[in-house]
Amino acid sequence: MSAGFHDAAxxxxxVDADVIIVGSGAGGGAAARTLADxxxxxxxxxxxxxxxxxxxxxxxxxxxxxLMRNGGQQAAFGxxxxxxxxxxxxxxxxxxxxxxxxxxxxxxxxKWHAEHGLADGFRANELDxxxxxxxxxxxxxxxxxxxxxGSDRKLALGAERAGIEHRxxxxxxxxxxxxxxxxxxxxxxxxxSTTINYLRRATESGAQVxxxxxxxxxxxxxxxxxxxxxxxxxxxxxxxxxxxxxxxxAVIIAASVIQSPNLLRRSxxxxxxxxxxxxxxxxxxxxxxxxxxxxxNPWSGASQGYEAYGLRDTLGVKIETINVPPEVAASRLPGFxxxxxxxxxxxxxxxxxxxxxxxxxxxxxxxxWLLGGDIIRYEMTSGDFERMxxxxxxxxxxxxxxxATAVLPGVHGLPGTITADQLSVFDxxxxxxxxxxxxxxxxFGTCRAGTDPKHSVVDAHLQVHGTPNLYVxxxxxxxxxxxxxxxxxxxxxxxxxxxxxxxx
Amino acid sequence: xxxxxxxxxxxxCISRVILxxxxxxxxxxxxxxxxxxxxxxxxxxxxxxxxxxxGIFVVWYSPLFLLRKLRTFGGIAVADQQSxxxxxxxxxxxxxxxxxxxxxxxxxxxxxxxxxxxxYLGAYDFGQSVQLKRSRS
Numbered sequence: 001m002s003a004g005f006h007d008a009a010x011x012x013x014x015v016d017a018d019v020i021i022v023g024s025g026a027g028g029g030a031a032a033r034t035l036a037d038x039x040x041x042x043x044x045x046x047x048x049x050x051x052x053x054x055x056x057x058x059x060x061x062x063x064x065x066x067l068m069r070n071g072g073q074q075a076a077f078g079x080x081x082x083x084x085x086x087x088x089x090x091x092x093x094x095x096x097x098x099x100x101x102x103x104x105x106x107x108x109x110x111k112w113h114a115e116h117g118l119a120d121g122f123r124a125n126e127l128d129x130x131x132x133x134x135x136x137x138x139x140x141x142x143x144x145x146x147x148x149x150g151s152d153r154k155l156a157l158g159a160e161r162a163g164i165e166h167r168x169x170x171x172x173x174x175x176x177x178x179x180x181x182x183x184x185x186x187x188x189x190x191x192x193s194t195t196i197n198y199l200r201r202a203t204e205s206g207a208q209v210x211x212x213x214x215x216x217x218x219x220x221x222x223x224x225x226x227x228x229x230x231x232x233x234x235x236x237x238x239x240x241x242x243x244x245x246x247x248x249x250a251v252i253i254a255a256s257v258i259q260s261p262n263l264l265r266r267s268x269x270x271x272x273x274x275x276x277x278x279x280x281x282x283x284x285x286x287x288x289x290x291x292x293x294x295x296x297n298p299w300s301g302a303s304q305g306y307e308a309y310g311l312r313d314t315l316g317v318k319i320e321t322i323n324v325p326p327e328v329a330a331s332r333l334p335g336f337x338x339x340x341x342x343x344x345x346x347x348x349x350x351x352x353x354x355x356x357x358x359x360x361x362x363x364x365x366x367x368x369w370l371l372g373g374d375i376i377r378y379e380m381t382s383g384d385f386e387r388m389x390x391x392x393x394x395x396x397x398x399x400x401x402x403x404a405t406a407v408l409p410g411v412h413g414l415p416g417t418i419t420a421d422q423l424s425v426f427d428x429x430x431x432x433x434x435x436x437x438x439x440x441x442x443x444f445g446t447c448r449a450g451t452d453p454k455h456s457v458v459d460a461h462l463q464v465h466g467t468p469n470l471y472v473x474x475x476x477x478x479x480x481x482x483x484x485x486x487x488x489x490x491x492x493x494x495x496x497x498x499x500x501x502x503x504x
Numbered sequence: 505x506x507x508x509x510x511x512x513x514x515x516x517c518i519s520r521v522i523l524x525x526x527x528x529x530x531x532x533x534x535x536x537x538x539x540x541x542x543x544x545x546x547x548x549x550x551x552x553x554x555x556x557x558x559g560i561f562v563v564w565y566s567p568l569f570l571l572r573k574l575r576t577f578g579g580i581a582v583a584d585q586q587s588x589x590x591x592x593x594x595x596x597x598x599x600x601x602x603x604x605x606x607x608x609x610x611x612x613x614x615x616x617x618x619x620x621x622x623x624y625l626g627a628y629d630f631g632q633s634v635q636l637k638r639s640r641s
Contacts, residue, residue, distance in 0.1 A: 058628050059617040061544050073552040080598060181628055299627035326627050327616035331609040336593075337586040341527055348625060412594075412601065434598035437605075 004203025005050050005090070008213040009236030013243045017043035017208070019501075020228055020247040022215045022263065025092020026487045027254035027474035029194025029202070030134070030494035036205035038502035043245060044199065045213040047255075048088035049234060051095075056185040060325045063184040067096055070373070074258075076363060076440055078379030080433030082284060084440045086256055089185075090211050091195030093256075094487060098182045098304035098322070099171040099191045101140045102484035103131050104492070107313075116479040117451035121460025122493065130492035137201070138172035138192040147178030149301035151321040151351035154290065156306055158398030159319075165310030169320065171302070172197075172487075180323045182303035198491075212236075213243065218251060218267040218470060225251040225470035250469045250501055254494065257443035257476040258374050262367040264447070264457070269467055275448050275457050280363040281481040283442035284380060285356035287322065287332070288392055289408040290399035291417070296351045298323045308398065312483050316358035317391035319398070324352055332437060334408065334416035350408075351399070355391045356441070358483040359384045365446055378440065385431040393426035411435055442486050447476035462497040473497055505553045507542035514564050515541045515556075517578045519611035521585045531620040540614035556610060559603040563592065 001007065019035050021028045024046040036042045049066075057063060064072030069088040075081045087093045104127070113119040134140070143152065148168070159166035172192040182191060189196050199209055212234030219227040227246035232238045253260045261277040270276040301323065308319040326347060333343040363378030380388075389411075396407045400420040407418050412435040414425050429435065450456025453465035458477050464470040473494040475486050482489060507515065516538025525533045545553050566588050567575045577585060592604040615621075622630040 058622065059613075061547075061613045061617065065547050070549050071547065071552075073549050081602065179629055297626055299622075299625065326621065326625050327612040328609075330616055331605070331612040334593075336522065336589045337583075340522070341524070344528055434601075 001050055001052070002200060002203065004207060005209045005211070007050060007234060007236060008210045008232045008243070009234030009239040012238045012241075013045070013210050013213055013232070013245060014043055014208050015244065016246050016248070017041045018247065018249040019043070019252060020045065020245055021252045021254055022228065023092060023254035023256065023259070023474065024090050024194060024199060024209060025087070025254065025256065025474070026094050026194060026490040027494040028092065028252070029094065029198035030491040031252050031254060031473050031498040032202035032207050032209070033198040033205070034495050034498035035502055036202040036207040040249065040502060042202060042207035044202070044207060044209040045215050045228065045230070045245070046090045046209065046211050047214040047233065048090060048211065050090040050195075050211040051185060053185065053187045053189045056187045058181060058184055060327050067185060074376075076376035076378035078363070078377060078433060080438070082378060082433060082438050082440050084258070084376055084443070086258065090209065091193040091199070094193040095185050095195055096183055097487065099173050100304060100485040101135070101170045101172055101488045104482055104489040105484060108480065108482050112479055116449065116456070118449055118460050118479070121449070121462070126496045127492050130495040131488065134488065134491050134495065138197055139174040140170055140172050142168040142170050143302045143305040147176050147302045148305050149298065149321065149323065150292070150294065150296040151298055151323070151353070152301070152306035154292065154296070154351050154402040154404075155308060155319070155321050155353060155398065158402035159308035159310070161401040162394065162398050164308045164394070164398070166306065166308040169302070169305055169307050176302065178301040180299045180301055180303055183325070212239070215255070215263065216266060218263065218269060219244070219246070220467070223466060224468045227251065247469070250471055252471045252473050254472070254474045256474055257446050258365050258376060260472050260474055260476045261365055261446040261457070262374055264464070266367055269464065269470070270457055273454070273457055273465070275455050277366055277446050278362070278364045279445040279448055280365050280376065280378060281361070281444040282359060282378065282440040283356045283481060284359050284384070284438045284440045285354045286388070286392070286436050286438050287324070287352050287354050287410060288395045288399070289410065290351045290353070290402070290404035291346060291406040291408070292349050292351060292404055295348050297348055298329070298350060298352060299326060311391065311394060312358070315387045315391050315394070316483060317387060317394070318356050318483070319391070319395050320354050320356065322352055322354045332410060351404070353395055353399070355388065355395050357384060357388050357391065358481055362445070380433055382431045385433075388436070389426045389429040392429065393423055396423055396426065410437055442475075442481070444475050444478040444481045444486070447472045448479040449477040450479060461500055462493075471497065471501065505550050505557070506546050511557065511560055512538040512542045514560050514578065515610070518560065518563050518607060519614060521582065521589060522608055522611040523615040528616070528621055529624050531618070531624045532615040534620075535615050535618060537611060537614045541610050544610065544613060555603060555606055559607045562603065563588070563607065566592065
């Protein structure tokens with residue numbers, strides 16, 4: 001384990017610091033680095049394990065089991081079960097995502113200023129300054145030709161011919177070898193997860209990062225937050241023991257859109273706040289497979305290398321290439337018997353694109369008092385599905401414009417494969433979640449920021465209303481969803497708020 | 505939760521209908537699908553594992569109500585087994601379709617995660633695929 005990183009199950013936990021940060025993903029990593037650089041003593045507590053790249057495998061089930069919350073089995077429930085993928089590991093979801101970097105769109109920021117009173121806290125010039133620092137430190141650049149895939153080139157061609165704006169995806173990586181295994185954790189240490197970048201920088205400035213440290217309550221004296229309590233997980237002499245840690249200056253919750261509100265609720269903070277745990281939002285997405293006559297070899301190259309973003313403002317849809325593991329791709333193919341075997345043999349000729357939606361739906365998250373976990377309720381609207389099927393239709397059209405011989409819609413009630421003259425089948429695709437294979441990524445909103453303490457959980461500086469010294473710094477503070485991948489926005493907003501905290 | 509031996513045998517039978525011997529150039533043939541699914545089952549949270557358990561039970565006895573035959577899934581012809589899985593996958597009931605999809609996912613996770621399959625497909629760092637070599641030559 002690198003210097004500054006500790007396994008709580010082996011060593012126990014340091015008990016005092018200026019700042020305690022709960023969670024080590026995008027928000028926690030950025031806060032840790034900023035505050036440690038400012039000279040404060042910082043303690044980062046992460047529930048999941050620390051996994052060095054040498055320990056990472058390539059088998060999907062084992063990766064899910066090792067890296068993801070509930071072994072990748074977490075789901076939101078409405079009419080359908082929607083998997084909600086979150087890592088539970090040092091580095092959080094930055095450890096398993098595709099490293100896609102987008103600045104917060106100006107229109108979204110303007111809406112936050114106008115409708116949520118965040119002009120004072122979320123200043124454009126401060127955010128720009130934070131973005132620039134992160135982009136430099138995280139080696140952000142467009143996907144290079146050396147790791148671009150056949151699927152990437154097809155998306156570029158299809159989007160160009162369809163007249164939809166497109167670009168090579170910008171990622172935080174250094175010396176990517178195009179192993180196609182981002183979703184299992186980068187075994188080349190090329191992806192700049194917070195584990196190998198921001199947390200490491202933080203430890204160089206004195207921060208201490210503890211894995212297997214599950215925080216269960218926020219400690220308060222009067223209304224002021226003064227520390228945390230929790231239980232040590234993992235395997236080792238300290239495993240199963242409770243711990244208590246004190247913070248002189250602040251406690252920062254950066255535990256994710258699901259865990260952060262539930263930690264507040266378990267700590268009996270904000271129970272009378274109508275926003276706590278509500279306004280859960282996401283970018284639900286589904287995939288569309290194009291069959292080509294030339295090999296796409298969808299398991300080598302950048303895991304996600306190209307995107308068509310020109311439908312964001314009209315349909316609220318972004319189309320991206322995505323390489324998924326062979327066993328996952330195979331499980332979504334239609335048919336059984338000879339039909340299925342023939343499909344399996346064509347796996348290397350498939351280009352898989354995801355269609356991600358800026359959904360208008362809102363759900364909620366609550367702790368499960370009985371099971372000790374989290375309950376997520378989420379139901380996309382019929383308007384969402386109207387736009388989803390239009391997005392799928394445009395993506396299918398792009399596949400055909402790029403030369404696909406057939407498309408696999410993957411939607412219940414539609415044919416298993418369609419040709420270019422059957423695009424209209426998408427017009428009759430179902431308008432509820434039971435017809436689609438949807439996964440929710442990019443979560444937002446359950447501790448939304450705002451100036452009204454009755455309808456928001458944190459203020460414009462991310463301090464919890466009515467609880468001095470307690471902050472939330474993750475995507476749960478976003479008052480709306482963003483339409484783009486949120487890691488960069490989370491890190492920038494966390495950097496900005498941490499700078500203010502350090503100088504206060 | 506752990507599989508019983510009976511469940512493991514049934515899981516193997518169902519999974520071999522999904523991923524029969526000879527699939528992907530025979531690269532899945534050596535895999536004991538039932539044992540691997542049993543291992544994964546033991547690592548899965550109970551609320552998810554229970555869906556697999558129910559799925560195996562439903563599929564095993566589905567010939568009774570889908571084919572009106574006094575047989576279990578293991579006692580009918582392969583063509584009938586495939587037909588049953590196809591009908592479950594297209595069921596009007598969402599949860600039946602999900603159960604069917606989970607069984608397919610279990611079979612693929614168990615049978616297609618091995619190095620031989622990865623090498624055959626040219627996935628990750630395991631070399632270039634057979635198909636790619638053929639198409640380029």
